Amino acid sequence: MLKPGEFYQRDREWHPPAYDPNYKTSVARSPRQALISLENTVSEITGPVFGHGDIDAGDNDLIYNYAKPGESAIGERIILHGRVLDENGRPLPHTLVEIWQANAGGRYRHKKDTYLAPIDPNFGGCGRTLTDENGYYYFRTVKPGAYPWRNWVNNWRPAHIHMSIFGTAFAQRLITQCYFEGDPLIAKCPIVNTIPDPAAIDRLIAPLDLNATIPLDTIAYKFDVVLRGRRSTLFENRLEGN
Amino acid sequence: MPQSLDYLKETPSQTAGPYVHIGLAPGAAGFDIYGQELGWDIAGPNAQGERIRVEGLVIDGTGSPVKDVLLEAWQANAAGIYAHPEHAGAVEDGFRGWGRVITDFATGEWGFDTVKPGSVPGRNGTVQAPHINLWIVARGINVGLNTRLYFEDEAEANAADPVINMIEWENRRQTLIARRNETDGKVVYRFDIRLQGENETVFFDI
Numbered sequence: 045m046l047k048p049g050e051f052y053q054r055d056r057e058w059h060p061p062a063y064d065p066n067y068k069t070s071v072a073r074s075p076r077q078a079l080i081s082l083e084n085t086v087s088e089i090t091g092p093v094f095g096h097g098d099i100d101a102g103d104n105d106l107i108y109n110y111a112k113p114g115e116s117a118i119g120e121r122i123i124l125h126g127r128v129l130d131e132n133g134r135p136l137p138h139t140l141v142e143i144w145q146a147n148a149g150g151r152y153r154h155k156k157d158t159y160l161a162p163i164d165p166n167f168g169g170c171g172r173t174l175t176d177e178n179g180y181y182y183f184r185t186v187k188p189g190a191y192p193w194r195n196w197v198n199n200w201r202p203a204h205i206h207m208s209i210f211g212t213a214f215a216q217r218l219i220t221q222c223y224f225e226g227d228p229l230i231a232k233c234p235i236v237n238t239i240p241d242p243a244a245i246d247r248l249i250a251p252l253d254l255n256a257t258i259p260l261d262t263i264a265y266k267f268d269v270v271l272r273g274r275r276s277t278l279f280e281n282r283l284e285g286n
Numbered sequence: 287m288p289q290s291l292d293y294l295k296e297t298p299s300q301t302a303g304p305y306v307h308i309g310l311a312p313g314a315a316g317f318d319i320y321g322q323e324l325g326w327d328i329a330g331p332n333a334q335g336e337r338i339r340v341e342g343l344v345i346d347g348t349g350s351p352v353k354d355v356l357l358e359a360w361q362a363n364a365a366g367i368y369a370h371p372e373h374a375g376a377v378e379d380g381f382r383g384w385g386r387v388i389t390d391f392a393t394g395e396w397g398f399d400t401v402k403p404g405s406v407p408g409r410n411g412t413v414q415a416p417h418i419n420l421w422i423v424a425r426g427i428n429v430g431l432n433t434r435l436y437f438e439d440e441a442e443a444n445a446a447d448p449v450i451n452m453i454e455w456e457n458r459r460q461t462l463i464a465r466r467n468e469t470d471g472k473v474v475y476r477f478d479i480r481l482q483g484e485n486e487t488v489f490f491d492i
């Protein structure tokens with residue numbers, strides 16, 4: 045009988061390196077010693093389990109989840125949807141996806157954000173959901189605005205939505221950012237460009253998905269996420285040594 | 287051309303950025319939106335075992351505390367069982383084993399209350415000393431950092447731990463050992479994480 049085993053090793057040349065002098069904050073926050081490579085044990089192949097008791101049904105609707113009754117967030121109405129898969133192409137059902145973003149003007153609801161663009165009183169800027177049995181998720185939100193940030197004198201983040209995904213194991217834990225097709229700021233962003241391979245950057249760009257738009261209502265972008273996959277073994281699963 | 291393998295590539299990581307709190311700890315960002323935030327219930331009142339507090343700083347390469355970190359903890363219960371279907375055995379009601387905590391905006395201190403985990407099985411019949419798995423994200427960290435917290439008072443188990451022993455540089459092993467303090471009957475383990483430089487914490491590629 046096939047049993048799930050170790051996760052495939054993470055491709056560290058595909059991910060951004062810890063140290064990238066063009067993203068200045070990484071300079072003092074990047075380990076200089078090599079990571080110690082650890083073969084999976086039960087500590088890595090397990091991870092937290094979430095259920096519908098942990099979240100509320102409306103948590104994935106950012107247009108309304110912080111709005112006053114009868115009001116809604118200002119901005120271009122979008123659906124962000126897709127699937128969470130593993131590297132074997134298998135959907136990951138019932139996994140927690142959390143997102144956060146700036147409002148349509150590029151301002152975050154955060155006590156540390158002092159950008160002059162206004163706060164939208166009806167927009168919180170976070171959402172969360174569980175994938176369904178097919179690994180599918182969706183959010184309704186507004187398209188975030190670009191915003192300036194202190195790195196070089198004149199850096200602007202492309203419009204982006206931050207995303208946190210769990211999978212079934214602590215070894216799969218991932219945070220990333222979703223960008224939008226056609227944004228000229230993507231190619232100029234030092235954070236995007238921490239990723240060395242252009243093919244990897246493309247994987248973070250959500251295409252316009254006209255088929256999923258709601259006519260006269262909401263435009264849609266598709267963003268699939270791939271978490272680490274794991275081998276199946278015909279042999280005794282010795283991760284736990286029993 | 288040979289046939290192509292049809293594996294997908296993992297989605298590349300990006301930094302959590304300075305506003306990670308909005309998504310993962312909105313109360314800390316300054317607003318109340320969810321019925322219940324996640325990560326506060328690592329070990330509920332019913333969880334068995336020794337009650338402990340774990341706390342520390344995350345320190346950057348200049349020696350300064352990092353004040354916008356988010357940490358997640360993943361641990362077994364006092365009997366050495368993870369709350370997960372792939373680990374044989376059940377945990378007691380109210381033990382979750384997963385927690386989420388942020389560093390204080392002013393001081394950089396972080397801390398959480400939990401129970402001390404038990405030993406868990408290692409590979410090939412070995413035993414792993416009690417430990418808490420930590421995952422660290424922040425602005426300037428491009429891929430979340432994995433490390434492990436072990437306990438000072440488990441010297442014998444630590445000496446036999448297959449993961450600690452895999453670290454070639456013996457002088458680096460102590461970066462994974464939390465120091466135990468007892469004040470007014472409360473057990474506090476101190477675990478400072480050094481991202482870079484002298485006594486840089488051991489981080490793992492898991």
Ligand SMILES: [Fe+2]
Nearest residue numbers: 201204206303
């Ligand atoms: Fe951002």
